[in-house]
Amino acid sequence: MRTAEAIVVGGGPAGSTFAGALAAAGLDVVVLDQAEFPRHKVCAGWITPGVVDALSLDLQDYGRGRVLQRITRFRTGVIGGPVLETEYGRTVSYGILRCEFDAYLLRRSGAEVREAARVETIERAGRDWIVNGDTRGPLLVGAGGHFCPVARHLGARRERDPVVVAQEIELPLTGDQERETAVRGETPELYFCADLKGYGWAFRKGDRLNVGLGRLDRQGLTAHVAAFRDFLVSTRRVPADLPARWNGHAYLLYEARRPSVVEDGALLVGDAAGLAYAASGEGIRPAVESGLLAAETVLSARGQYGRQYLEPYRRALAARFGTGERRFFPPVPAGLVAAAGRRLFRTGWFAKRVVLDRWFLHKDLPALRTGRTAIGP
Ligand SMILES: Cc1cc2nc3c(=O)[nH]c(=O)nc-3n(C[C@H](O)[C@H](O)[C@H](O)COP(=O)(O)OP(=O)(O)OC[C@H]3O[C@@H](n4cnc5c(N)ncnc54)[C@H](O)[C@@H]3O)c2cc1C
Structure with missing residues (x-):
C-alpha cells in the first residue's frame, strides 16, 4: 500500500497546480490519472494572461519546442x-496545445504521478481514504474534470446538472x-x-x-x-x-448548481468543482486558481483535514468567483x-x-x- 499525505485524482491543470503547490511545500503527494501524458483533451487551448501569472509560467522555457501562439x-x-x-x-x-500544456505542468509539479491509473474505487477507512485498494492518505482531492470520480463519490450527479x-x-x-x-x-x-x-x-x-x-x-x-x-x-x-x-x-459552469466542494478530508478543484466561466467557457484559469486556493487552505490546515479546517477553501472560491447565480x-x-x-x-x-x-x-x-x-x- 502506498501511503501519501494527499491523493490527487486527475492530472489536468487543476490537479497539477494543486499537487505542485503541495510538493513545493515538501508534502508527499501522489497524482493518479487514467490517461498517459501527453494526452488529448477536448479544448480550444486558449489561455488568458491570468493563467500565465497564476502559474508563474516561464514563457521562454515553455515556448521552446511547444506551440505558444500570441x-x-x-x-x-x-x-x-x-x-x-x-x-x-x-x-x-495565448494559444497552446493541451497535450503539450498539461504534460508540461504535470511534469513541472514535482509530484509523484501515476499514469494509466484509472480510479475505480474510493473507500473511507477511519480518517484515511483508500483509492483503488492500493493508495492511502488523509486528504483526497478531486481534480478529475466533469466526470470526476471523487465528485461522484461526494454525491455529485452530473446527469441532472445544466x-x-x-x-x-x-x-x-x-x-x-x-x-x-x-x-x-x-x-x-x-x-x-x-x-x-x-x-x-x-x-x-x-x-x-x-x-x-x-x-x-x-x-x-x-x-x-x-x-x-x-x-x-x-x-x-x-x-x-x-x-x-x-x-x-x-x-458544468460556475453559474450552474454546484457540488459541495469541501467534505471531511476531501476537496474538489477545477471542472470537478464546476468552475468554468459561463460567458466564455474558459475553465483553465479557474482550474489553476482553484488549485492554488485549495493548496493554500490545505497548507494552512497543517495536517487537520476535518471539514471545518477545509472550509476556508469554499469561502475563497466564493470570494474569487462569486456566490450566487450570475x-x-x-x-x-x-x-x-x-x-x-x-x-x-x-x-x-x-x-x-x-x-x-x-x-x-x-x-x-x-x-x-x-x-x-x-x-x-
Ligand atoms: C470544447 C471545449 C473547449 C474548451 N476551450 C477552452 C479554452 O480555450 N480555454 C479554457 O480556459 N478552457 C476551455 N475549456 C474548458 C477546459 O478544458 C476545462 O475547464 C479544463 O480542462 C479544466 O481542467 P481540470 O484540470 O479541472 O480538468 P481536466 O483538464 O478535464 O483534467 C481532468 C483529468 O482527470 C483525469 N480523470 C478523469 N477521470 C478519471 C478517473 N476515473 N481516474 C483517473 N483520472 C481521471 C482525466 O484523464 C484528466 O487528465 C474548453 C472545454 C471544452 C469542452
Missing part, C-alpha cells in the same frame, strides 16, 4: 452576419489547406449562434486549426455545428474538406434578448468592451493573490 486581435460576430475585427496591438491571450455541451476538432493543416484558410494565428474568430445560446470558434495555433462550438442547451447541437461548419467553409475560413465529425464533451442578460423574454443582442454584436464598442474585455479576457478581474504561489520542487 493573440493580439480577434474577429467576432453572429454566425452568418457581418464580421468585426478588434485590434489590441499587444498580446492579450452544462455546456460542445463539439470540437483540432487538426494539422497541410501547406495547401494553410493557404486556403483565412483564420490566422493571431486572430481567433468567435461567432455567436443567432439565439445567443452558444458560440463557435476557429482558432489557429502553429500549423494546427482548432474549430468548435459550445451551447448552453443540448437541443440541436449537431445542427448548430453543421450550420457553423457550413458558414466557415463558405467564407473560406477553414478548408473545404474539414471533417464533419467532431469530438463531443460537456462541462447572468449576462437581464430577465426579459429570450427572443427580445436575442434580437437586441444580435444588434449589439454588430457594434465595435460592444464587441471590444463587453464580449472580449469582459466575457473573454476578464479585464476587470484582478490577479489572484495567494500567500503561497510556489509550484514545483
